[in-house]
Amino acid sequence: MHRLSNTVIGFLNLFTLLASIPIIGAGLYMAKDSTTCENFLQTPLLVVGFIVLIISLAGFIGACFHVAWALWVYLVVMLLLIIVLMVITVFGFVVTSQGGGTQIPGRVYREYHLQDYSPWLRARVKDPKYWNNIRGCIFGSKTCAKVATWTPVDYLRNDMTPVQSGCCKPPTSCTYGQDPVMMVQDPDCYKWSNDPNLLCYECDSCKAGVLESIRRDWHKLSVLNVVMLILLIGVYSIGCCAFQNTRRAETDYPYGHNRMTKVRPRWDFYW
Known part of the structure; x- marks a missing residue:
């Protein structure tokens, strides 16, 4: 059961890794388009796409191949992403709290x-x-x-x-x-x-x-950000467990205080 977190993180990051490809593709397509409306979205799409790609790749490699430093990078970037998303969400609710129009x-x-x-x-x-x-x-x-x-x-x-x-x-x-x-x-x-x-x-x-x-769309996006924050915090918690499992596999520390040092790693270390 202690390796379940690695498996879950691996599958989640494989899914987000594949999802980042169409996001980057859409941003590159808009970069070639001269339409003003689409040019507004190309930079955010490219930034989000590449960030998701890097985070997902680091998390997938770290969880599936037991690479501790990759999981460490994944967790650090994920923590920064959660903090930035919190700031954006609070800021979004503040700037969209006014307006609404007047009934004629x-x-x-x-x-x-x-x-x-x-x-x-x-x-x-x-x-x-x-x-x-x-x-x-x-x-x-x-x-x-x-x-x-x-x-x-x-x-x-x-x-x-x-x-x-x-x-x-x-x-x-x-x-x-x-x-x-x-x-x-x-x-x-x-x-x-x-x-x-x-x-x-x-x-x-x-x-x-x-x-x-903009206010209406941003308000909807802020609500979606709250849901994303909850999911990201859950994934981050699972990632911490996966990082501990990977460190344990690398150092070959069994559970408990009375540890034995083995000459070779466990049979499933490279599996």
Whole structure:
């Protein structure tokens, strides 16, 4: 039974080793693609893929071939990964705790305001370098083309995604004539244009809609991170047992205090 942990760790790391191959492949494929949206994901995918590959390879070799130093590297990197994942999870819950949008009377969809989100997210989306990439991504995805043919009745009955609500129409505080007329002091009313290439892509409401989409996805990811942390801590505990078994096999220490030194290792040492 004391070798069961080695077997479990070996199978788990073989599975993650195989799983890292399509992750790296997806990152390399996106690196060759010029689409802005996919370029956002290529670096995280490559980093995660190579980290999983290295950790899994070290854990598999250490557990199956009784290589103590490989298991030691595996456990150290796994511990660092758990700590980093904890920090990211806590940070994710903090930055996604604000926002959610405002319900508009008589409408199904919500509207979003930039000041409702965390300062860190606002600072990121206000950076022209990042916003130009995001804007190009939204424009290339044809998100606003899906609501371009809506009638006024459709706006009353249909729901919208946060990006559609913020980027594809002016705020509700602006009324419609030939051009939107500002009813309250909302700067977005000046930024709105009927030009399909402009619309409200430079509005704060558009940036808020993007942040709302990020907030929702990040919140889901944070919940998933909690589950991953529980699994990683369990695997780390099994890995510690496997490391002790490997050290015991290398030094050939039997259980108990009265130890005997053997001339040759046990028959199953290299099995």
